[in-house]
Structure formats: structure tokens, C-alpha cells
Amino acid sequence: MPNDGNETFDMEHLLELAKEKKYRLLKEELVELNEVDIASFIEELDSERTVIVFRMLPKALATEVFAELPVDKQSHIINSITDKELSEIVEELYVDDAVDLVEELPATVVRRVLQNTKPETRKLINQFLNYPENTAGSIMTAEYIGLKKNMTVEQCFAYIRHHAVNSETIYTCYVMDEKRMLDGVVTVKDLLLQPYERQVGDIMDTHVIKAQTTDDQEQVADTMNKYGLLSMPVVDSEDRLVGIITVDDVMEVMEEEATEDFEKMAAMLPSEKPYLKTGVFTLAKNRIPWLLILMLSSTITGGILVKYENAFAAIPLLVSFIPMLMDTGGNSGSQSSTMIIRGMAIGDVEPSDILKVVWKEVRVGVIVGFVLAVVNFIRLMIQYPGNTMICVTVVISLFCTVIVAKTIGCTLPIGAKVLKLDPAIMASPMITTIVDAVSLMVYFNLACHLLDMTV
Amino acid sequence: MPNDGNETFDMEHLLELAKEKKYRLLKEELVELNEVDIASFIEELDSERTVIVFRMLPKALATEVFAELPVDKQSHIINSITDKELSEIVEELYVDDAVDLVEELPATVVRRVLQNTKPETRKLINQFLNYPENTAGSIMTAEYIGLKKNMTVEQCFAYIRHHAVNSETIYTCYVMDEKRMLDGVVTVKDLLLQPYERQVGDIMDTHVIKAQTTDDQEQVADTMNKYGLLSMPVVDSEDRLVGIITVDDVMEVMEEEATEDFEKMAAMLPSEKPYLKTGVFTLAKNRIPWLLILMLSSTITGGILVKYENAFAAIPLLVSFIPMLMDTGGNSGSQSSTMIIRGMAIGDVEPSDILKVVWKEVRVGVIVGFVLAVVNFIRLMIQYPGNTMICVTVVISLFCTVIVAKTIGCTLPIGAKVLKLDPAIMASPMITTIVDAVSLMVYFNLACHLLDMTV
Numbered sequence: 001m002p003n004d005g006n007e008t009f010d011m012e013h014l015l016e017l018a019k020e021k022k023y024r025l026l027k028e029e030l031v032e033l034n035e036v037d038i039a040s041f042i043e044e045l046d047s048e049r050t051v052i053v054f055r056m057l058p059k060a061l062a063t064e065v066f067a068e069l070p071v072d073k074q075s076h077i078i079n080s081i082t083d084k085e086l087s088e089i090v091e092e093l094y095v096d097d098a099v100d101l102v103e104e105l106p107a108t109v110v111r112r113v114l115q116n117t118k119p120e121t122r123k124l125i126n127q128f129l130n131y132p133e134n135t136a137g138s139i140m141t142a143e144y145i146g147l148k149k150n151m152t153v154e155q156c157f158a159y160i161r162h163h164a165v166n167s168e169t170i171y172t173c174y175v176m177d178e179k180r181m182l183d184g185v186v187t188v189k190d191l192l193l194q195p196y197e198r199q200v201g202d203i204m205d206t207h208v209i210k211a212q213t214t215d216d217q218e219q220v221a222d223t224m225n226k227y228g229l230l231s232m233p234v235v236d237s238e239d240r241l242v243g244i245i246t247v248d249d250v251m252e253v254m255e256e257e258a259t260e261d262f263e264k265m266a267a268m269l270p271s272e273k274p275y276l277k278t279g280v281f282t283l284a285k286n287r288i289p290w291l292l293i294l295m296l297s298s299t300i301t302g303g304i305l306v307k308y309e310n311a312f313a314a315i316p317l318l319v320s321f322i323p324m325l326m327d328t329g330g331n332s333g334s335q336s337s338t339m340i341i342r343g344m345a346i347g348d349v350e351p352s353d354i355l356k357v358v359w360k361e362v363r364v365g366v367i368v369g370f371v372l373a374v375v376n377f378i379r380l381m382i383q384y385p386g387n388t389m390i391c392v393t394v395v396i397s398l399f400c401t402v403i404v405a406k407t408i409g410c411t412l413p414i415g416a417k418v419l420k421l422d423p424a425i426m427a428s429p430m431i432t433t434i435v436d437a438v439s440l441m442v443y444f445n446l447a448c449h450l451l452d453m454t455v
Numbered sequence: 456m457p458n459d460g461n462e463t464f465d466m467e468h469l470l471e472l473a474k475e476k477k478y479r480l481l482k483e484e485l486v487e488l489n490e491v492d493i494a495s496f497i498e499e500l501d502s503e504r505t506v507i508v509f510r511m512l513p514k515a516l517a518t519e520v521f522a523e524l525p526v527d528k529q530s531h532i533i534n535s536i537t538d539k540e541l542s543e544i545v546e547e548l549y550v551d552d553a554v555d556l557v558e559e560l561p562a563t564v565v566r567r568v569l570q571n572t573k574p575e576t577r578k579l580i581n582q583f584l585n586y587p588e589n590t591a592g593s594i595m596t597a598e599y600i601g602l603k604k605n606m607t608v609e610q611c612f613a614y615i616r617h618h619a620v621n622s623e624t625i626y627t628c629y630v631m632d633e634k635r636m637l638d639g640v641v642t643v644k645d646l647l648l649q650p651y652e653r654q655v656g657d658i659m660d661t662h663v664i665k666a667q668t669t670d671d672q673e674q675v676a677d678t679m680n681k682y683g684l685l686s687m688p689v690v691d692s693e694d695r696l697v698g699i700i701t702v703d704d705v706m707e708v709m710e711e712e713a714t715e716d717f718e719k720m721a722a723m724l725p726s727e728k729p730y731l732k733t734g735v736f737t738l739a740k741n742r743i744p745w746l747l748i749l750m751l752s753s754t755i756t757g758g759i760l761v762k763y764e765n766a767f768a769a770i771p772l773l774v775s776f777i778p779m780l781m782d783t784g785g786n787s788g789s790q791s792s793t794m795i796i797r798g799m800a801i802g803d804v805e806p807s808d809i810l811k812v813v814w815k816e817v818r819v820g821v822i823v824g825f826v827l828a829v830v831n832f833i834r835l836m837i838q839y840p841g842n843t844m845i846c847v848t849v850v851i852s853l854f855c856t857v858i859v860a861k862t863i864g865c866t867l868p869i870g871a872k873v874l875k876l877d878p879a880i881m882a883s884p885m886i887t888t889i890v891d892a893v894s895l896m897v898y899f900n901l902a903c904h905l906l907d908m909t910v
Binding site: 032033034036157160161164165170171188189192193207209224225226227228230247248250251252254255258259261262263265266267268274275276280281283284287288290291292294295296298299301302303305306309312313316317319320321322323324326327328330331332334335337338339340341342343346348349353356357360363364367368371372375376379428429432433436440 | 487488489491612615616619620625626643644647648662664679680681682683685702703705706707709710713714716717718720721722723729730731735736738739742743745746747749750751753754756757758760761764767768771772774775776777778779781782783785786787789790792793794795796797798801803804808811812815818819822823826827830831834883884887888891895
């Protein structure tokens, strides 16, 4: 079976079978597939065939596939199946998947879902719904293996064998006292390495790395990544175990957070949905605020240009170097701000490193500025022979602009972090706008002095 | 124990103990800590204390801590311990960690490491060193649990109990035939749910999602993420199992790849090391090439300005709107290109979606352009009353620029992907440079027509 990293099955062939209504053959092939692949196959079907194909899946597999489907398909299936079928699916779902479902479905559909849920499941869903978005509570699941200190290894295995089906991960088990306070963790690996008669209390690790329900999900992802954990326990404010976060949820969080940073750094409000599923108006709404702010800020740069009107009226050639200076300044600054923002996001750079960072950026700025200035000087002397003083003005401005841009670019994100703002807002667009103004002032002031002009 | 996501222990207190040479107390506290935390503590020590503290760790823990240390500390420790100690560490390391070590250490130190390695380990390290960077082969490890089809569940557990200590992950076991060809996978969870006398051949899953040694690591990360796998088997060109990739390595790959994209999208060559550990010259070297290319490209924009010299000589006010138009155009284009580049990186957008994408961006462009134009028109009419035609020119240029920028911003990354280039190079800086030129042409052409000027 070749694996191209995208599809491990023959989508075309399956669609063909569905089209020709060869459902028995289709079923035989489907049950052999991974639930993720079945879901992406069902996404391609029309609404009638969606329900037919979904119903032909064995119950346990159907639930797994259901959890992988997009909201519109889930909605459609819920509206097309019986109350009994619906109840079976919801009860089989892991609590975190059920909560996702209830959060995203339209209200009318949610009502039908909750009506077909057992009271205890409904209570659990409601409890989970109360955790604020992007917290550890909002991504955790309630299905884990909880052991007691005085159980032997043999009893543990008996317990795990009995409860494994309903638990999202069994490989790390949590040891609790009678008040559900977390005493320690023990992995299945630890259990396998110990004699059957030993007590869990003697082998468990009491130094538990855990999260609070209110912790930020990004912080949880960082901690799990740092310590290489497969799962992490989540406790409430009274230190009672309420759920666990598994590594697959954390991988999703990491991807989401990186996407959010990309969006913020390109002057957008972060979006919740994949690009192709986001409406035109939502996209526009996310993009307009920062564009407006930056547009109005850049009129300041325009104002600076007006102030030096006489300079470029006297030597119109000066204007033609503005785009080059502004672009190079903006790009130099963005390079520094991107390095620092990303460094802070992954924990490589701390605000206390500010002096080290500035000193480094100034030196980088000198080298980069020097190289660019030399290349540019050669080009200018060839293109505009005889205008030596203008060339010198442009080149010195370029050199200064690069150094200033690098300094601003590394300082502002750290400043934002210190002020508890998101450093990502100090990315390219903001830096460009600020550096533009500074570079023009440097340029025209230099021009006035070196070229003997009065403003 | 509070967990702030960064440090779960009292660094100051430990440093104090080391300073006062209270080594017995220090040892007692250290052995209770996680290896990641011990490593970050050792990083803070001077070279003499580094070796003292390292030597006081129990052997197994010392190896784990060693794997987490930065290269300079590893080097220092290797140079300060006996051959026997060194041999013990290298033999205990997982192969992937040993390979990392040999790749990064200075040549003289590497020689000492390899001299103290058993022949079979040396052979394995050398084999792993041959896999090209960023491939599945380069991040896999050789320690996994391999089972045979005709083993019973009970025999499997006996085998796992015996081999678990030397395996990086035991939770997914691989079933091979006598030629080491991969037959199927079975998880410890599956084994726990089955009676002891059943044969592995009957319970294993034969639909194995696997990678080839030459597959790109990013693709492996995507696949593991998509299917939520804890580990993935790696086979050679003849389909023989040669290693596995575990989820913690994949999380590192995801973080690295996102960082690389951030750097490329800010016009830098990707760096290998964390920011603070990268030298000034390397930083400068990574930043200069794109800055040079973009600087020279933006002289084209300057050339366009020269062409319209007469226009701004006649109405100097026109020049003052250039920064606003250029910045807004650049930012609008960057928003679109960032969305598309990121969408392609995480698999949400495919090149075949190009028509959908362009149609979406054009509509977003119309809405965004209209809002910005209206706001700007009001501002201009207040700031420059009486100059209605100039205001109209600026506002229409702004509207057109936004739409053109959005179209270019979404088309170029897809074009790059189709041409097998990295879409990330079509990010903000490149888009800004291109959009600058286009927006100035639109602006001055409109000005010439609407304001009745000749170029």
C-alpha cells in the first residue's frame, strides 16, 4: 500500500461504487479503512448517499467516523437518523468530541442531540461547555484510567482490561485518593516492568506535571511538548482530577496556534475556520480593522513627505528612491520582528533577554546595512554617473534605515510582551508603517544637509 | 506543585545548593526531578560544577539528561569523563539521540565517542547518519517492539516486559515475518483487550500507515497528525521495517517547520539553531540575499516614479499619498498570500482550488476596498477641502489597488506551488514589492486621466 501522505486509499474507486449503488461491495471496502479516510470519503457524497453510507457502518466505527466529519455533514446525519441511532452515537462519543459537536451545531439540532442523551452524559457535556475557549478545560476529555494506591499491578491490568474500550488513552494511568485528589501517575510501561503483586503506590511517580482547567491551551501544548508527554492530567481549583489532555489534541492546538500567529502577523484577526469554509464577509471583517489602522497611520508618513515638498521639488530624482528605502527598511524590520515574535512564541527568547537581543540586532544591522549600501552604491554610480552626492545621501540613508529598522523590529515585540499585549501585533505591517516614517525623516534630513537644501 | 508551564521546580534554590557545594542535598532533590528540568538546571552551571553534578546522577537518569543537553555542554562532559563512563552513556542512548550527537559534535569529540562505542552500535549510527536531512530516516529510532504473527497475547506480554526498557515506545508493536517485512500493527490496548491465548496474527491490523525512509519529515508529521498516531513505522525501499518515528519527534518537526515558514515568509533563509544561539554573521548571511533581491526589485517601482516626475512636479500633493497607497496595497496582498500559504501548508487549500480562491479574494477585495475607500474619502475631504478630484483619484486608486493586491496575493503562492517552488517565498515582502509597482501605475495613470495631466 503506497502512502503519499495524503490518501492511502482509492477515492475514485469508492465514489464509483457509491454512484453505481454497489453498496455491498462498498461496505466491504469501507470497513477495512481508517475512520479519517472514511470521513473524507463521506464528505464527497451527496446528501442522500451520505446517510445510506453512514448507516451501513458498524456502530463503533460509525461513531468514530462521525467525530471526524465536518459540522454540516454531522447536522445532516443527525436530522436523517432515528432518535435511537442518535442516542447511541452521542453516548459512544468521547466527551470532548460531544462538546465540540454541541458547540458548533445549530441550536435546533443541539436540542435534538441533548434530548437523546442520558442525564449523566448531558450533565458532563454541560459541565465541559462551561470551560472558557482556549483553556485546558475546553480541550480535555473525561475518559481516562483512574487507579487507587493500594491496587496491585495485577488488579490494575484487570481494571485496565475492563475499562480500556471507554478510555481515550490507557497508557498513562492516574492514581487518586478517595477525594479524587491526584496522588501520582503510572504508565502501562511501568506496570509491565513490575511484578504482578506490587502495589501501585510503590511504583507511581508522585511528581505529576499537570494543568489547571483554566490554564491556556497554548501553555499546555508547550509543556507537553517540552516534557514529551503523551497525556497530561487536568485538575480543578481544589486539585481534584477532572480530565486529561491527549497528545493528538495538543498537536491540533499547536497547529491552530501557529495559524493564529501567521494571521495576526499579517494584520488579520484570527479566524476559527479553514479558509475555504470561511464566508467572504467574515474574511473581510477580519481583515478591515488592521488595514484601517495601518492606512490611517501611514498618512503620517505622507505628512512627512509634504513637509519636505521643497526638497523633491528641487531634485525630483530624490522621490524615485523612496520605494527602495521604504521597502528595504520595512523588510529589514520585519525580519527582526519575526525572529523575535517566533522566538518568544516557542520559548527561545524571554523579555529579560532584551539587551542581548538589541546588541545582536544592532551588529546584524551594521553588517546587513553595509552590504546593501555597497551594492546599492555601485548600482547608483553606474545608473546616475555624476550625481555622487545624491548617491551618497541615498546610501547613508539606507545604512541608517536598516540599523534603525532592526532595532525597532526587535524592541517593539518585546515591549508588547512586557505590556501583556500579544507580540504578534508588532509584526511586519506595524513595523513597516513605523519604519517608513523614520526612514523618510532620516533620508530627507540627510538630503537637506548633504545637498545643501533648505526645507 | 504549581505549574506555570515553564518551570516546575525551584531553580534558584538548586543553584544556591550548587554554589554552596551542598552536593548531597542537591543530589537528593535532583533525582526527584524530570530529566528536562535537570538539563535546564545543568545549563546554568559553570563548567566545573557541570561535571560534578552530572556525575552524581544515577546512570539511567544521566543518559536521559545527557540527551536533553545542548551540544556545548555535551562536548564538555564528553571531554571530562572517562572512556568507560562515555561508553555507558552512548550505549544507553536511543539511536536517534546518538545520531544527533554525532552530527553536531566537533570532529575530534566525535572520534572519541565512536571509539567508545560497541561495533554493532557504531554500525547502526553510521547507517542512520546516511539518511538525508529532513527525511523520515533522519528522525526515526531503531528501538521498537517487533513481534511475530504466531505469538500469543501472553507471549507478547512476556516479550514486551523483557524488552520494554530498551524501547522508546512500547504502545504500538510491529508484527514482522522472517524477512523483517511488516505484516501488521497491534497496540498494547488491543493486546490488553484480548484473551491471553489468542495469536497476534488474528488481532493485528494489517492496514498499516507507514513511511519510507526517504519521505519528507513534514509529510510524516502531517500523516501522523491526520490519523492521530502515537508512532509510525518506517520501511526501506524493499518494505522491510527499519525504524519507527514517535509522536514527540513529530511535535518537534511541526514546530521546526512552522518556524521555517515564519522565517521564509519574512524574507530570510531558514536557520537551524534557536535565535539566541545563532551567531551575528550567520544571522546576517541568512538575511542579506532576499533583502538584496527585494531592494533591487523595488528600484523598478522607483523607475515608475521617475516616469511620472511631471505629474508630481505639477501637483506635489500627489506624492504624499504614495506611502498610504503602497502600504495598504502591500498589507492587503500580504493578508491574502499569508492565508493561502498557511492553508496550503496545513493541507486546507490545494492548487486545484485556484478558481474558488480567486473568486473569493476578488469579492473580499471589493468589500475591503470599498470600506477603506469610504473612510479615506471622508478623511481626505476634511483634510483637503476643495481638492475633490485629487481625493477621488486617491480613493479610486486605493479601491483598485486593494482588489489587485488581493488577486496577486492569492494567485502567486498557488503559482509557486504549481511550479514546485516553496509557496512561502511569495509572502509579504515579495507581494509588497510587486503590489507597490502596480499600485503606483494605477495611481499615476488615473491621476493623468482624471486631473488632465500629461506625463
